[in-house]
Amino acid sequence: MPHSDQTSNSNWTILFICWLIASISTLGSLFFSEIMKFAPCVLCWYQRICLFPLVLILSMGLFSFDKSVVRFALPLAIAGWFIALYHNLLYTGIIPESIQPCSKGVSCTEDYINLFGIFTIPMLSLISFSTIVVLLFMLKRRLSK
Amino acid sequence: MKKQKAIKKQKPIEKPKTMKKQNIVLISSVLLVIVFALGAYFYKTQQSTKLSFMARENASTFVRDYSLTLGSDDAKVYIVEFFDPACETCRDFHPFVKNLMAANQGKIKLVHRYAPFHPGSDYFVKILEAARKQGKYWETLEAMFNSQHIWASHHNPQPELIWQFLPEAGLNIEQIRNDMNDPEIAKHIEQDLADANTLNVRQTPEFFVNGKPLPNFGYDYLKELVETEIKANY
Numbered sequence: 001m002p003h004s005d006q007t008s009n010s011n012w013t014i015l016f017i018c019w020l021i022a023s024i025s026t027l028g029s030l031f032f033s034e035i036m037k038f039a040p041c042v043l044c045w046y047q048r049i050c051l052f053p054l055v056l057i058l059s060m061g062l063f064s065f066d067k068s069v070v071r072f073a074l075p076l077a078i079a080g081w082f083i084a085l086y087h088n089l090l091y092t093g094i095i096p097e098s099i100q101p102c103s104k105g106v107s108c109t110e111d112y113i114n115l116f117g118i119f120t121i122p123m124l125s126l127i128s129f130s131t132i133v134v135l136l137f138m139l140k141r142r143l144s145k
Numbered sequence: 146m147k148k149q150k151a152i153k154k155q156k157p158i159e160k161p162k163t164m165k166k167q168n169i170v171l172i173s174s175v176l177l178v179i180v181f182a183l184g185a186y187f188y189k190t191q192q193s194t195k196l197s198f199m200a201r202e203n204a205s206t207f208v209r210d211y212s213l214t215l216g217s218d219d220a221k222v223y224i225v226e227f228f229d230p231a232c233e234t235c236r237d238f239h240p241f242v243k244n245l246m247a248a249n250q251g252k253i254k255l256v257h258r259y260a261p262f263h264p265g266s267d268y269f270v271k272i273l274e275a276a277r278k279q280g281k282y283w284e285t286l287e288a289m290f291n292s293q294h295i296w297a298s299h300h301n302p303q304p305e306l307i308w309q310f311l312p313e314a315g316l317n318i319e320q321i322r323n324d325m326n327d328p329e330i331a332k333h334i335e336q337d338l339a340d341a342n343t344l345n346v347r348q349t350p351e352f353f354v355n356g357k358p359l360p361n362f363g364y365d366y367l368k369e370l371v372e373t374e375i376k377a378n379y
Contacts, residue, residue: 037347
């Protein structure tokens with residue numbers, strides 16, 4: 001059955017890309033906090049709570065391809081995506097900072113890095129979560145066919 | 146016979162494939178970790194070259210003319226310490242730094258810079274600076290660190306609680322209340338914070354020994370770096 005073999009192969013690849021994005025984001029976030037010593041703000045921590053487990057959960061699904069991994073990974077990815085979206089709205093000033101939860105400690109709107117004017121840390125997080133969510137939904141549809 | 150062969154053939158084909166996939170994951174993980182480690186290494190090297198360049202070209206970022214110092218002017222090893230009076234680790238490091246200086250009499254000069262990162266802890270810096278005008282900086286710092294667990298418990302500095310401990314430093318309290326509002330002091334704190342930012346200080350205490358940052362945070366790393374600098378300069 002060469003056809004189904006090919007689909008299962010590309011399903012695996014989609015999951016692998018999700019895992020790769022999650023891993024790169026995790027290491028990137030650790031690089032910012034542990035090497036460059038940028039203190040993570042509260043919202044960053046909430047996003048990390050959603051991001052870090054994805055690396056382990058997705059890798060378990062990869063080792064012997066297990067399609068139920070999508071069901072476990074999606075809620076985390078979606079929750080992370082919403083927090084990242086909220087963080088970006090705060091960051092860009094669409095939601096005023098006065099109503100945000102982290103007035104003490106590290107400010108959630110502090111500009112640590114800003115590449116080319118758009119790639120701030122919250123934006124990188126939103127891009128990662130968005131890609132992972134889209135890919136997982138794609139995988140879900142392909143698997144239910 | 147033919148059928149059996151076909152089944153046998155299929156199995157070995159499938160197995161290497163799943164093996165291969167697992168290997169892809171494992172190899173990618175290893176590669177990612179290596180990239181991370183290399184990145185960390187390059188970042189640290191680049192950072193310390195930048196700092197040592199700044200120590201040569203821009204020494205005033207490390208020591209301002211108003212900065213408080215302790216030790217002989219002939220000392221060739223400068224320890225610049227960015228600290229926060231409300232920071233517990235700064236308190237724990239304080240006796241250690243003093244021991245280091247005592248063990249290397251006359252060779253070390255300590256420079257104190259302020260990095261009041263705790264909200265409200267600039268209040269305590271102002272008290273310290275006011276005490277400095279009475280020549281009681283070190284006594285006051287000692288009194289502050291000794292009572293820190295009371296006035297700054299749970300990283301929440303409470304200005305009112307410090308006053309009961311100040312008399313033990315032998316201060317004129319009324320004078321302190323007047324002097325601490327000197328706009329000059331506020332300006333110096335601002336400058337110290339700006340320099341801390343330039344030097345990438347994000348945690349306290351942060352030490353620079355002759356402009357070099359600690360390779361890793363800890364007593365032993367500080368001691369090692371100081372000893373290396375003493376060997377190189379004496």
